[in-house]
Amino acid sequence: MTATIFAAAETSTEAAHQATGWFLDNIWILPLMPALSFFAILFLGKKMRCRGSDPGLLTTGLALAFSIAAGIQWLGSVGEGGTLPVVGEWKWYSAAGFDLSVGTLVDGLTIAMIFVVSLVSFLVHVYSTDYVKGDRRYTHYFAFLSLFTASMLLLVISNSTIQMIVAWELVGVCSFSLISHWWEDKSNSGAGLKAMLTNRVGDIGLLIGVAILFFAAGGTFSVLEINSLALSGGISHLVLLVAACALLAAVASKSGQFPLYTWLPDAMAGPTPVSALIHAATMVVAGVFLVARLYGVFFEGFAIAGSSINLLALIGAATTIFGATLAFAQTDIKRVLAYSTISQLGYMVMALGVGAWTAAIFHLFTHAFFKACLFLGSGSVSHAAGGTFDMRKMGGLKQHMPHTYKTFLIASLALAGVAPLAGFWSKDEILAGTGGWGIFGGTGGNGAYTLMIVMGLITTALTAAYMTRCVYMTFHGDYRGEGHPHESGKRIVVPLWVLAGLATVAGLVNLPKGFQLVPKSWTERFGHFIEPHGVTYFPKIEHATPSWTLGIFSIIVAGAGISLTVLYIKRKQQIAERTSQSKLASVGYNILVNKYYLDHLYSGIITKTVRGPLAAGVNRFDKTVIDGVVNAAGKTSVAAGNIIYNQIDQKIVDGLVNATAIQTEEAGEELRKIQTGKVQHYGSIMFASAIVFTLLIIIFI
């Protein structure tokens, strides 16, 4: 593997060139702005006329402008022979064997991430000023949105693994407090707890993985050094494999991968804009980002190149199917979207697993837009339908809220992979990137991941189907809820249209390699600017050239998913009768309703056992056995002491008796009185102990 990297490096004649620019050098300002806003809102928010929303709006708006400016400078810096990242580093603390520094790292990945984070965050801020208007914790809500934005930006500009841990945990805490936003209801705080605890389980892997890489790379947390060393063969394959597996646990918890995704649907207990920002567009992709950032480690650790299966790809592929199937059994619109998010995150992880790095980030990019649009749309719908998210109480909203309907439909089609919307391009690039060509006849890719392309295509059909069901139940048919539905206000509709617009066109930024309908210079723009090349910290990746067959086939699959669902809905009565007669179908339905019994395993069995019998058992053990020994020792000593002292010295016995008598007196007496008593007591105990020790010395020597 190493040989090919070096060979690749030699073939590029032009040397990689150093990106520069004020915004790139001073990227640290980016997370600082929302961080300041957090403190401003926290301490002054309640006194402001806006009750705390304006600092958030202002700083995320500035952050968006900053990100765009940085993006422009970056685009201008990218050279043909590759681009070296902009690194800023400040010594935080350094000592023998333990170097801590904070720093920034700007490369294409960073640029893509800061744009997504600041854009969605800004839109969510705008949306929220309407959506949570009048909430009893309005100020607190905006404070945590700011803190989240700051932490997330800090995460994506990190140049060291330890800084990533810090930001990683901070976003987790923001997620916790925003999920539990309405903590008066225990189920909400329970959902927050579940999210945090599941993530802590994954964090075991993060802490261990970072520790392993720290020592393997010779005592550094630097992302670039770790990656370069991993790719140049400086770290043994076994160590990389173990570290990658450990980190995968963290990825699975944060990015809702199998088997740790169970917290994400419950996290929908939080306010809907939070679900859009944190649990769809940004925080949940932190795991994907982690893999992308430490790709050298994963690429080598899982030996991605030239393989046909590995754990990362398998977990991702399994997750897409699990998520997509579960989305069918939901009646809550947000839960449908949550499972859909899980499924799409699975796509991204699978893409990273098969070596389609650019495709993964591209999908992260497009998914952020259409999924945020869908979530915000569901919030708009719920406003209209009297606060419910239950699709059984919706229906027919198409007429009442045309803007919401149109944007929701666009985003759904984008998600379903209908050409030429954004999701189609990014998803197909993932399918192409698997390299599992078979009958499709494309070329390239890093391996031959046939299983992954099959699972990916199955998910395409499922996605199209469940989104059709969702749109139909929500917007078509007759209105089944109470009250009078109405379109939402401007501050809700405008962000929806912005996102729907992006969901339409974002796919065009990365037209596939070898796409005959446009000039070559129009293809793979995203990959060109975002994927690091000509650098030592990133593996040389083979890009696949997709075939028309694959593209058309996947459109057919998506179309089939949509049409079959429509057909099913139209003839629901008959099919329902037939399925209810089929044992197999009802078994399947039960499994889906019970979410593959994973929740049962975690909450019902593991957590219950630890909190219940195990903890109680330890406590009983502590009280009876360990403390029992102590008490028995104490009692035995007293008994032994009584026998011995009775015969040795009557006076000391007197002292003990006095002391005991005084101790029984009411406390709070005159100090003098107590003191003299206790001093005697003290003295006698000292003496008693001295005897015991003398005995011990005699025994030991």
Added chain:
Amino acid sequence: MNQFLDDFGLSIMVFVPLITGLIIMLIPRAKEELIKQLALGSSLATLGWAILLTVRFDIDNASTLQFVVDTDWITAIGSRYIMGIDGLALPLILLTTLIVPLCIIYSFNHWPEPANPKSFLTLILILETGMLGTFVAQDLILFFVFFEVVLLPMYFMIGVWGGQNRRYASLKFFLYTLFGSALMLISFLALYFLADGTAAGLDVVNTFDMRALSDGATGAIARTSQLWIFAGMFLGFGVKVPIFPFHTWLPDAHTEAPTVGSVILAAVLLKLGTYGFVRIAIPILPEAASAWAPVIGVLAVIGIIYGALGCLAQKDLKRLIAFSSVAHMGFVMLGIATLTNIGITAAVFGMVAHGLITGMLFFLAGSIKERYHTLDMSKLGGLLTDAPRMGWVVAFCAMASLGLPGLAGFWGEFPVILASYSPAAILSESMFRTFMVIAAVGTVLAAGYLLWMLQKAAFGTAGGGSVDLTPGATPHNGDGDDHLPKANTAIKDTTKREWIAWAPLLVLILGLGVYPRLVHEVVEPATEKSLEINVGNIKYDCLELSPSSATDCFNEIRNRNG
């Protein structure tokens, strides 16, 4: 002035509280105002003095003892009055001198029953002298005396101002630690008789001088004897820490102690034990330390898991916090057991962080009890509604306690996990890596008990109930405020007195979390030195060798001396 500081600075810092305490004893109880002002004034003066010493402290030479005094004391047994501080002691001294005035402020006009400010304050001041003395002593007997001085005031504090079961708890605390420290004394005596002071450049053979003992005077002691001597200290310090399975005095003592007692106990007293390990046990007997390290490591990780599971079973808030100390001190001990610079520095950081965070949590438990008259978590709830500010402080401290990066607790935890991956070469790598994984699992359990605590105490409504909002739907805005719980107006939010007592701790929890360097920079050089094995100006690196070559290395030292 500088000369004066160098010569008398430490003695003044240590004894001012004691002298004030004695003066207070002479003042009639009726003059309560005077007593209070005097006590507060002296504790603040001590803090100021400690800060003055810190300013004068030469940070570039943090590994060297500074402000050293060395005069005759008990010549009959060769014990000398030696004091001095280096980077290991400095943070703990500042912690102590900070906690004491905060405790006094917290109890101001607010004395625990039976109200008796005079004796209460006297005890706190005596306690302070004991704690500070332990951190500055450089002579084993002097150390022992201060170590024991601490016992008596704490015993009274629990025994007089404690809860229902105070007599049992105070006696248990007293006897248990006394038992440990007696074994420790035996070890000190053995060192006195077996060590050879001349090897470290002294002109006497038998010595209690900690500087000489950690500078080669113990090199010639037979391995078996070293192991026994270390065992004695292990028990002495281990009970104080407390290391599993010697921890059972702790939950009882904490549950019964008055708020301030719990705070001091958690913030400072437990650190006397861990400080003993890094100051005395390891530098003086490195060979025995390396032999005992696996045992310490095993007990430490058991403590981490066991303490966390114990927490999960608790119904009483204070008892839960007490058990969490067992888990946290497990992390500290694991860091120490790695015998690495990273590990021990993290351990010292962990001591400070635990002091701040758990001290804060006990303050909060006290304030919650005052307001709700119970600490039974099934009856608590709704703190965030009734007293939002205090609820936020609880949430903040819970986050700090579970090791959230950016807050102080993290820097006592993660580097320990890091160090366990790569312990000193003399130790078994695979064993410590197992410890690392178990310790990491402990962080999940820690999140579990702290978050459940938070959910029960701060969220929901009193009595553990919760409001059933529109079933099947998530409330989406404030329209439904009507059926949300109303705040219990009888519950007061954080008072000014509480803010004054807590603000410094909260600021430090955040400050040290963001900028751990403040502590690291001072501690690290001193840690490095404490792990060095110097014999007569020759440096040995026995701890950095594989087990078999390390044995040769230690034998070489022995033969050299012998």
